Amino acid sequence: MPKQLQKNTLTYLVHKFDSMLSLCQKMKVDDTEVLYSILFIEDCSSVDAATIKKHYKEVALLIHPDKHNSIATEDAFKIVRQAWETLLSNHNKRKRTV
Structure with a gap:
């Protein structure tokens, strides 16, 4: 698969996961698995x-905006960064309580 197609597919998937994340937050459901999905962590x-x-x-x-010039990629990069920050924060909180 060509690199450009891979990047476009990855960007699309990140946006789809973000839609799922928004839905989880609206329904007040645990969104941790969706956050892991944004970073493509299976287990x-x-x-x-x-x-x-x-x-x-x-x-x-x-999907870094400097390497893949697209508005969709810029937003996807922000989504990935937010997922990373949230997961790391949650991980550190759990580590302190144990």
């Missing part, structure tokens, strides 16, 4: 901060 049961960071870097590099 959510035993994720550590290093895994979250690794996946964030991989996705962010693919």
